[in-house]
Amino acid sequence: xxxxxxxxxxxxxxxxxxxxxxxxxxxxxxxxxxxxxxxxxxxxxxxxxxxxxxxxxxxxxxxxxxxxxxxxxxxxxxxxxxxxxxxxxxxxxxxxxxxxxxxxxxxxxxxxxxxxxxxxxxxxxxxxxxxxxxxxxxxxxxxxxxxxxxxxxxxxxxxxxxxxxxxxxxxxxxxxxxxxxxxxxxxxxxxxxxxxxxxxxxxxxxxxxxxxxxxxxxxxxxxxxxxxxxxxxxxxxxxxxxxxxxxxxxxxxxxxxxxxxxxxxxxxxxxxxxxxxxxxxxxxxxxxxxxxxxxxxxxxxxxxxxxxxxxxxxxxxxxxxxxxxxxxxxxxxxxxxxxxx
Amino acid sequence: xxxxxxxxxxxxxxxxxxxxxxxxxxxxxxxxxxxxxxxxxxxxxxxxxxxxxxxxxxxxxxxxxxxxxxxxxxxxxxxxxxxxxxxxxxxxxxxxxxxxxxxxxxxxxxxxxxxxxxxxxxxxxxxxxxxxxxxxxxxxxxxxxxxxxxxxxxxxxxxxxxxxxxxxxxxxxxxxxxxxxxxxxxxxxxxxxxxxxxxxxxxxxxxxxxxxxxxxxxxxxxxxxxxxxxxxxxxxxxxxxxxxxxxxxxxxxxxxxxxxxxxxxxxxxxxxxxxxxxxxxxxxxxxxxxxxxxxxxxxxxxxxxxxxxxxxxxxxxxxxxxxxxxxxxxxxxxxxxxxxx
DNA sequence: CAATGGCTTGCATACGTATTCACGTACCGG
DNA sequence: CCGGTACGTGAATACGTATGCAAGCCATTG
Numbered sequence: 001x002x003x004x005x006x007x008x009x010x011x012x013x014x015x016x017x018x019x020x021x022x023x024x025x026x027x028x029x030x031x032x033x034x035x036x037x038x039x040x041x042x043x044x045x046x047x048x049x050x051x052x053x054x055x056x057x058x059x060x061x062x063x064x065x066x067x068x069x070x071x072x073x074x075x076x077x078x079x080x081x082x083x084x085x086x087x088x089x090x091x092x093x094x095x096x097x098x099x100x101x102x103x104x105x106x107x108x109x110x111x112x113x114x115x116x117x118x119x120x121x122x123x124x125x126x127x128x129x130x131x132x133x134x135x136x137x138x139x140x141x142x143x144x145x146x147x148x149x150x151x152x153x154x155x156x157x158x159x160x161x162x163x164x165x166x167x168x169x170x171x172x173x174x175x176x177x178x179x180x181x182x183x184x185x186x187x188x189x190x191x192x193x194x195x196x197x198x199x200x201x202x203x204x205x206x207x208x209x210x211x212x213x214x215x216x217x218x219x220x221x222x223x224x225x226x227x228x229x230x231x232x233x234x235x236x237x238x239x240x241x242x243x244x245x246x247x248x249x250x251x252x253x254x255x256x257x258x259x260x261x262x263x264x265x266x267x268x269x270x271x272x273x274x275x276x277x278x279x280x281x282x283x284x285x286x287x288x289x290x291x292x293x294x295x296x297x298x299x300x301x302x303x304x305x306x307x308x309x310x311x312x313x314x315x316x317x318x319x320x321x322x323x324x325x326x327x328x329x330x331x332x333x334x335x336x337x338x339x340x341x
Numbered sequence: 342x343x344x345x346x347x348x349x350x351x352x353x354x355x356x357x358x359x360x361x362x363x364x365x366x367x368x369x370x371x372x373x374x375x376x377x378x379x380x381x382x383x384x385x386x387x388x389x390x391x392x393x394x395x396x397x398x399x400x401x402x403x404x405x406x407x408x409x410x411x412x413x414x415x416x417x418x419x420x421x422x423x424x425x426x427x428x429x430x431x432x433x434x435x436x437x438x439x440x441x442x443x444x445x446x447x448x449x450x451x452x453x454x455x456x457x458x459x460x461x462x463x464x465x466x467x468x469x470x471x472x473x474x475x476x477x478x479x480x481x482x483x484x485x486x487x488x489x490x491x492x493x494x495x496x497x498x499x500x501x502x503x504x505x506x507x508x509x510x511x512x513x514x515x516x517x518x519x520x521x522x523x524x525x526x527x528x529x530x531x532x533x534x535x536x537x538x539x540x541x542x543x544x545x546x547x548x549x550x551x552x553x554x555x556x557x558x559x560x561x562x563x564x565x566x567x568x569x570x571x572x573x574x575x576x577x578x579x580x581x582x583x584x585x586x587x588x589x590x591x592x593x594x595x596x597x598x599x600x601x602x603x604x605x606x607x608x609x610x611x612x613x614x615x616x617x618x619x620x621x622x623x624x625x626x627x628x629x630x631x632x633x634x635x636x637x638x639x640x641x642x643x644x645x646x647x648x649x650x651x652x653x654x655x656x657x658x659x660x661x662x663x664x665x666x667x668x669x670x671x672x673x674x675x676x677x678x679x680x681x682x
Numbered sequence: 683c684a685a686t687g688g689c690t691t692g693c694a695t696a697c698g699t700a701t702t703c704a705c706g707t708a709c710c711g712g
Numbered sequence: 713c714c715g716g717t718a719c720g721t722g723a724a725t726a727c728g729t730a731t732g733c734a735a736g737c738c739a740t741t742g
Contacts, residue, residue, distance in 0.1 A: 018691070086431045348698060349699065
């Protein structure tokens with residue numbers, strides 16, 4: 001039976017004290033007599049009383065809640081959330097829980113003027129922005145947000161705003177690690193799949209790492225081996241197909257994402273080309289499928305768990321202490337079978 | 342510069358009307374003069390005004406927010422969220438967005454008295470409970486919740502409460518579909534991996550579907566081919582190992598989850614047993630990895646997208662119209678390579 | 683004995699919005 | 713010219729909590 005929910009006044013009446021005292025007792029204020037406090041708390045338990053967080057937030061101005069804005073390029077309902085963001089969502093949720101914060105999740109279409117969501121209209125103490133590169137970071141709305149005095153973190157490359165924090169992977173380092181590993185394995189004709197991506201600006205950094213490794217090895221990079229791809233399987237397949245069609249020689253692929261790598265791997269296998277014997281492959285991200293495909297995919301892991309924790313930690317620091325700086329996370333090469341070990 | 346946020350009074354002053362009129366105008370009330378409304382809305386835009394949802398919720402008693410309580414058996418921080426729940430989280434998020442609701446996510450340890458979260462202390466209009474079978478559904482707290490008049494949906498088998506809704510897969514049907522498919526392919530010695538699970542009570546229903554299919558085919562089930570397993574790879578591997586050790590003959594496996602199936606498949610392959618030629622395998626869930634392992638895993642898909650949508654739709658119906666009934670979702674057999682097609 | 687100070691408590695108010703009630707104006711028909 | 717009605721608007725209040733301020737009480741001290 002849905003009786004009216006108990007309020008602090010109900011407790012006050014039952015305990016024979018004022019509502020102020022109840023509020024103080026429940027918040028463990030040192031101002032109340034220990035006996036009174038115990039009595040009030042006992043009655044609160046008995047009545048299944050819960051502080052109304054809405055009212056509490058209105059009064060204090062704090063919510064103990066962070067809001068996650070998820071920017072998806074594909075608004076159509078059919079597609080599931082990008083798996084990388086999805087696992088990020090999971091780790092952020094966990095990180096919030098660990099700090100006894102709640103998380104408010106909502107989608108946002110990049111084209112809209114999401115400034116309207118500004119700190120979720122007072123329902124959150126801070127914002128976490130998650131979306132593909134430029135979609136968000138280059139958006140003029142972000143500047144307004146930065147100027148507004150809101151507390152926010154964004155996943156992506158370092159940006160220059162006076163307020164707000166960026167957390168991202170060191171993509172150049174990741175591309176470098178992958179390429180150097182292949183060089184150490186004796187591969188010499190290493191292609192890169194994922195140049196000039198429109199959707200994922202981070203690919204450009206990965207590419208620069210690849211270039212740096214080649215340069216260090218005094219290998220002249222063959223421009224023809226550096227091809228365009230976006231982050232889905234079909235694109236990886238057609239990228240590698242174009243290399244084959246052009247009759248180019250290559251013994252290894254550095255791919256800007258795991259999905260590209262898997263698509264390319266499948267295509268090569270279908271053509272009767274052996275992975276890793278004929279062509280070694282390294283991906284980027286370490287999505288779940290990377291460990292399950294065959295041969296298991298060597299990849300550059302973005303530590304999602306640590307990323308989520310870092311974003312939450314820094315944001316809370318920013319909220320509570322007012323000052324924090326952006327951070328770049330070190331990726332880790334996960335060696336499996338596809339690189340020929 | 343963090344100026345004080347604009348309130349409806351600020352707009353009122355600037356528009357030369359009262360706060361009441363501002364409130365009405367912003368909510369498109371027919372009570373206000375169209376011209377006044379337009380003027381007020383223009384000023385609101387100009388001031389970047391956003392309705393304070395906290396205050397609004399306090400006044401109206403509604404939040405346009407649903408809360409998702411995630412019950413994880415493993416509280417240790419290290420492990421990521423179960424992938425099935427994680428994708429469910431994704432689909433629920435999307436479904437909420439489609440209805441213009443927000444989602445509040447929080448973890449809950451099953452042992453605790455989470456009744457305290459009762460409608461998230463007024464921060465949500467309804468609750469979605471997600472956790473492994475009995476952990477939640479058999480919890481005494483659920484009865485209290487049901488009695489309290491809260492609005493909630495739980496993922497799992499149908500339960501008998503006067504209030505609240507259950508949404509789940511028809512697990513018996515799924516087990517039946519998988520087994521019958523193998524029978525049609527001519528397999529006769531079909532084992533079941535995942536009996537007597539403590540963590541996942543839904544496995545029992547899947548097992549009963551398996552039994553039903555065998556019975557229909559007039560095959561006497563060999564009890565020795567029905568073995569215990571929990572939902573992780575190592576458990577699947579050791580389950581199939583026990584069958585081999587016992588020297589039992591089998592030409593197919595019905596597995597209570599994909600993780601069990603993948604673990605079993607890997608183990609068989611390591612032993613030089615061919616999948617699907619020697620042993621056909623069917624899993625359950627259709628997690629992402631199922632499509633990527635080799636051979637690709639035939640499995641019974643739980644349509645996560647539809648599940649999330651259904652839970653949200655029913656919950657909103659319940660909140661708005663007060664009455665709704667539980668629902669059982671039909672699973673779908675996804676035929677890939679591991680069953681020998 | 684009066685004054686001081688510490689310890690508890692209550693009163694009153696503010697947070698920002700949505701809504702009920704009452705009021706004023708203009709317009710209509712009789 | 714008057715009663716009635718329809719329409720817009722404003723004043724006032726409630727939602728439930730947290731907290732500044734003041735006041736009461738008791739014990740201690742000069």
